[in-house]
Amino acid sequence: MLSVRDLRRPGLVSASFDLADGECIAVQGRSGSGKTLLLRAIADLDPSDGDVRLDGVSRDEMFTPLWRRRVTYVSTVPGWWADAVGAHFHEWSAALSLIEELGFSADCRTWPVQRLSTGERQRLGVIRALMLRPRVLLLDEPTSGLDVAATAAVESLVVLQLKTGTSCVWVSHDESQAKRVARRRLVFEEDGVRDVLL
């Protein structure tokens, strides 16, 4: 279980919520309200105050790289550090089934990252994070550049992960997507963050 208590940083109103194993929470709010900052703060990518725990263990007691492998942030347009797609995956063969499931052919291993569209980067970015088998996925509008079919494929992939006990914080602009993937939502408002049951 992920528990967030009074998480604060400049540009972010204080947020508190619990997330059970296998649960997905949708994060909503107008742009600039701090949704991305919330995810980055949970992943400890930016300095923040507050108490964030996974199964009772505070992130401050954990080696940060290990924390991020358990609580993994996927940015809206994920970054790439090597030239070829395959170099971003530790075990290509293990990733292959997911990669094909999201509509890529096996030969995309040698594709230059430069050639990928935004939507392709988003899909491969989600797979790259799933390969770590994180306990919590922090998804920042992972389908903003995808068509309906690809969006459905990503959603069903994540829902499948939820069934294995992975939980998910999913930032989405899309009301119907929030209803499809989550039963709860965090709504960012002027005076704070509201925790709403859908």
Added chain:
Amino acid sequence: MNYIPINLTDLAIAGSLVLLNGGLSLVLQLRLEKQLLIATLRMIVQLLLVGLVLTKLFALVSPLWTSLAALAMILFAGREIMARQERRLAGLWSYGLGTTCMLIAATLITIFALTTQVRPDPWYHPRYGLPLLGMILGNTMTGISLGLHTLTTVLVRERDAIEAQLSLGATRYEALLPSTRAAMRSALMPIVNAMAATGLVALPGMMTGQIIAGIEPVEAVRYQILIMFLIAGGTGLGSLAAVMGGAHRLTDRRHRLRLDRLGPPDDAD
């Protein structure tokens, strides 16, 4: 020794070349004459002053005054490093990091050379110490400037890639390795090129000077090789310390990339 001294008449004859350039600039309306005049006067005044200072220092052979002169050289070079950065570290770090690394690297290498290889008597004699320091300093300064410049530029440009690696559980050292590698490569590029091309493309200034002063070429070459080793050592150590220090400062203990510790971009350039 067959050293040929130069008198003021010789200088005046050679100086007429600059006057010729100035005259051509006036006739052809190139508008270079003013800049040329200022640069020429600066060169004359600065060199005359250095000549006076060195004469005084050589007469004194005082550890105190020699180290004060050395310190002044290092502080000037530190300013140069800072001025050449497009994105500086915020606060005292902008001047402090490059200057400290240069101070340590150049001082250590110079003292090492004076006490174990050149061995003048006394070892701190300014006739040897200051020229050696000057040569090491000039090259170390270039290396540190290039290294820090490349580091900050690459970190800003590759921010998404670095944070993607951090998000997936890389340590700050793993995530920054390509950037620190690029920074070190550009820091060492000039000295590597200089060593590879020296003797073929250009004769190094110090060796040329010794040859004109009457030293046998073989002796001058040996001296030049020594200097090249010292320069390479100083540049490598100084740049490594500055790049590692910069990478350390721009990340934190929680393995975050901290570009907020960079000052605002320099719009003046």
